[in-house]
């Protein structure tokens with residue numbers, strides 16, 4: 001089961017680990033096909049071309065494998081989908097809960113996932 | 118500053134904007150679609166669209182992608198996730214300034230900026246969004262299992278979502294600013310008779326408070342003006358809809374709800390400027406109505422362009 005987006009789908013914890021190992025900058029949106037999540041996937045699809053140094057992916061919140069995000073310490077207290085995680089060199093640098101607009105996402109990408117010089 | 122001219126600019130890429138783009142570009146009118154958000158607008162928020170004729174089941178996301186593909190295949194240029202800095206429509210040459218570095222001009226403009234859910238705009242709302250404040254019961258309801266929550270609003274959405282949230286919450290308190298509800302009678306009855314639902318009327322949320330997550334709301338009683346803290350684990354906000362016309366104030370005529378006023382051809386009070394979809398003054402807001410208005414707007418805009426070109430053509434010399 002996966003999300004109907006045009007993003008890379010992370011289907012298992014092993015795939016999640018592989019993406020983190022292979023990419024310096026990663027943004028993963030973990031959610032469902034609901035009204036708070038879909039705009040975030042849409043923005044990620046739009047930004048994919050511009051932020052070539054960032055790997056954009058999604059993960060189905062209800063998949064048991066999504067425990068890597070659902071149960072992450074950074075998601076403690078999160079009470080709104082999607083859970084969006086930003087990783088640099090495999091480490092969480094930022095995590096957000098619920099819908100975010102384009103400006104908020106851009107500002108996190110620019111601040112936390114800047115390309116290495 | 119980069120400048121580029123098109124025959125037509127469509128502002129907004131929801132179902133209305135994409136339909137306008139399909140009709141205009143198919144008529145060989147050089148068309149630019151500028152969108153502030155993601156392609157599809159509110160349509161992409163619909164998990165399953167079951168009332169779009171001719172298509173039995175489709176997600177709003179998939180429908181938006183098909184409309185986008187059609188518009189592009191007919192030659193429309195789509196630029197999305199753009200910041201619209203300025204819109205000037207009074208002159209013959211309409212201009213739209215974008216992202217601080219580009220000015221697009223066109224002879225005709227179709228406005229399709231749609232709408233969005235209203236937020237409360239009180240202190241703490243941004244801070245606790247996703248940490249106790251939600252705008253979607255189906256998305257986030259389960260995070261409030263076994264908890265006491267507040268629903269803000271008094272229309273059909275608020276009443277229906279309050280009932281649906283009783284599946285998870287132990288108690289739901291509806292906070293509503295008026296002394297009567299604006300929903301359908303059956304929705305009002307169902308909510309008011311529900312054993313898990315309590316109601317506070319003539320009350321508004323002044324502020325959200327908490328530490329790492331939401332712990333409560335400051336409620337103001339409108340009759341007595343008394344402000345009191347009310348402890349709660351979560352707040353769901355359903356307070357209606359507003360048109361995305363902030364940038365159009367003073368540009369075209371808006372009614373008292375800030376919706377764009379149009380005639381039967383979807384023409385605004387400004388020559389060469391048309392509008393369609395959820396942002397116009399109308400009663401029913403659906404994908405089908407947006408698509409229908411936009412078809413009229415695009416055909417009327419094509420005719421207007423054609424007429425204007427004919428008027429401007431120099432008369433044949435009588436040689």
Ligand SMILES: Cc1cc2nc3c(=O)[nH]c(=O)nc-3n(C[C@H](O)[C@H](O)[C@H](O)COP(=O)(O)OP(=O)(O)OC[C@H]3O[C@@H](n4cnc5c(N)ncnc54)[C@H](O)[C@@H]3O)c2cc1C
Pocket residue numbers: 035128129130131132133134151152153154155156157158159160161162163165166167168201229230231232233361364393394395396402403404405407
């Ligand atoms: C949760 C939900 C479920 C729904 N379910 C259904 C359903 O099942 N069936 C149905 O028929 N309808 C449904 N609707 C209603 C339907 O989605 C809307 O009526 C329709 O999307 C309106 O289309 P639109 O193109 O006018 O506006 P929108 O869809 O709102 O699109 C407007 C676009 O313009 C952009 N924009 C805003 N301002 C500007 C600007 N100044 N410049 C450029 N771009 C701008 C926005 O970012 C957006 O992308 C639903 C709505 C919601 C919220």
